[in-house]
Amino acid sequence: MALGDAILACLTERPMTGYELAKTFDSSIGFFWKADHQQIYRELSKLRDRGYIQGREVVQSGKPNKLVYTLTPEGRTALRHWAARPSTPASTKDDLLVRLHALDSIDIEPLRADLMARLEHHRDRHANYERILKKRFPDGTAEGKLDLGNLLLLRLGARHEQMVADFCEEALAALSAMSGKATVVPIEDGKREGKG
Amino acid sequence: MALGDAILACLTERPMTGYELAKTFDSSIGFFWKADHQQIYRELSKLRDRGYIQGREVVQSGKPNKLVYTLTPEGRTALRHWAARPSTPASTKDDLLVRLHALDSIDIEPLRADLMARLEHHRDRHANYERILKKRFPDGTAEGKLDLGNLLLLRLGARHEQMVADFCEEALAALSAMSGKATVVPIEDGKREGKG
DNA sequence: CGACTTTTTCCTGTTACGGTAAATAACGAG
DNA sequence: CTCGTTATTTACCGTAACAGGAAAAAGTCG
Known part of the structure; x- marks a missing residue:
């Protein structure tokens, strides 16, 4: 898992919805990591299944309800453990x-x-x-x-x-x-x- | 297909076996493209199926026989067409x-x-x-x-x-x-x- | 009404990555 | 003679990533 960790890293800043994450992956972190909204949503499901994030439904009027995801303590720990492992130098592949x-x-x-x-x-x-x-x-x-x-x-x-x-x-x-x-x-x- | 094209690009220099390609992907082109020998062999099969490369068995004594792959005219054309398409800027993913x-x-x-x-x-x-x-x-x-x-x-x-x-x-x-x-x-x- | 935004979800593929393993064939160490 | 090593190819397994097509639901704007 690598995209998952990138998402966890994003969520350390603040809780976000999948929609917001997809936009984030289009700007800030997206400068060096590309992912479309489907990848994000699929990864979010996995992370939720593992208990690393928690979704809270926010009822909206005028828009469909949204799911705001927050890092759980387990998620924070997982991120820290992942970050403590040596990184693998990526190849360019251009x-x-x-x-x-x-x-x-x-x-x-x-x-x-x-x-x-x-x-x-x-x-x-x-x-x-x-x-x-x-x-x-x-x-x-x-x-x-x-x-x-x-x-x-x-x-x-x-x-x-x-x-x-x-x-x-x-x-x-x-x-x-x-x-x-x-x-x-x-x-x-x-x-x-x-x-x- | 992208790894396939990288292999075709390697074979423009000279015919090579899968084993040699795996080593090449460990040095020259491997500086910016990583692939282990299994990926190479699998990709070679595909390229051969598509008629882009041609394998010639070379009987060796003292070593197992090897398959020297050569670009076919179709392979050269395919590579040229691929190279004529605009490239997609890769993201870093580090x-x-x-x-x-x-x-x-x-x-x-x-x-x-x-x-x-x-x-x-x-x-x-x-x-x-x-x-x-x-x-x-x-x-x-x-x-x-x-x-x-x-x-x-x-x-x-x-x-x-x-x-x-x-x-x-x-x-x-x-x-x-x-x-x-x-x-x-x-x-x-x-x-x-x-x-x- | 249709087009667009916001938000989530599902589907079907292909490509790539990773590990484990084996078969063949010789050479050299113990 | 067995064990490990180098050279060489192949197989199977699973997961991760990428790509594209679609749709639902609820509202706004023109």
């Missing part, structure tokens, strides 16, 4: 890197387009991180432990996006510098192969 | 970051130990990247397209490891600076709770 590994067997034009899209994407994310950093930590220091963690995360995220964006730029430049000697072959295999 | 997100609800001592282990781990990897870079690209330039891709990958890897290592150092420093005001609670829940 499609783009696989493409680069097979650079001489693929078409460069789509790759170039992809790199440009990614460049924009990572620049956007970088700007977003910086924006949040300036807003939440104008003087660059954190007060409590909770803030410290988030400050560190934001800084790591910002640097990471910056680095990947730089990488995309560099790759594009290298590709351009090489495009002279490269044979440009359009992607139309299987149509006129064998018979020329 | 346990360590989840822990930092819940920093005020976990025990700092194990976290500190974890950070130190990770620091060493990322430093090792960084040194490894640099070593390969110096060996394969002493002058920092690539000749062919194949080399270009690998040079870029190695550089990205080196920078990434450097950055994460720096991050670990920074986090450790921040934790130390904060440890004065923090209440240290040993992880022994559930034993003496409820009855003092």
Whole structure:
């Protein structure tokens, strides 16, 4: 279980509904962990079955009733035990890197387009991180432990996006510098192969 | 399919057996993609069923016979089509970051130990990247397209490891600076709770 | 009325991850 | 000769994760 622990970690901040969690996994923690609402709800059921969280139904008027989940003491303990185990370094698993590994067997034009899209994407994310950093930590220091963690995360995220964006730029430049000697072959295999 | 494409990408370099692929996924491409030998073999079967690769049995004396897999033209085409689609930016999914997100609800001592282990781990990897870079690209330039891709990958890897290592150092420093005001609670829940 | 938001749930797949284990075939240690 | 090791492939099991399609219920907005 890993997504489950991420949810528990989110619930340490405050009780939340599945709906809120899904939104959280779209912003704050979602910067480095992706999960759609179905995954969240399924995981919440499991966590409830194990007694790590407790759902309290809140009757609403004008909206469907919601289930606010709170960490139980067992859940807190489970999270602490999980956090006390050594972490496993995750591997990147980025499609783009696989493409680069097979650079001489693929078409460069789509790759170039992809790199440009990614460049924009990572620049956007970088700007977003910086924006949040300036807003939440104008003087660059954190007060409590909770803030410290988030400050560190934001800084790591910002640097990471910056680095990947730089990488995309560099790759594009290298590709351009090489495009002279490269044979440009359009992607139309299987149509006129064998018979020329 | 993503692991399958990574395997196809590996096979563009030269034909390989499942055993060799498993080793490759432990070193070169394995720097950013992890897969054990069972995953590899299972994926190879699928790729063969789809006609993307072709196995040729090589009789060996002294060792069991091996199956050398070669990309078929269909496999090359499939790889090119896959590579022509826009890549999906992967999310990090690092346990360590989840822990930092819940920093005020976990025990700092194990976290500190974890950070130190990770620091060493990322430093090792960084040194490894640099070593390969110096060996394969002493002058920092690539000749062919194949080399270009690998040079870029190695550089990205080196920078990434450097950055994460720096991050670990920074986090450790921040934790130390904060440890004065923090209440240290040993992880022994559930034993003496409820009855003092 | 229809479209949209909020909130939860169910369904069916595929892909990935993890561990345990075995079969074949040789080599070397004890 | 048995035991362990390296090389090489394969099998089975279970769970976790990812993807997409759907629907229900209750209200608001246009």
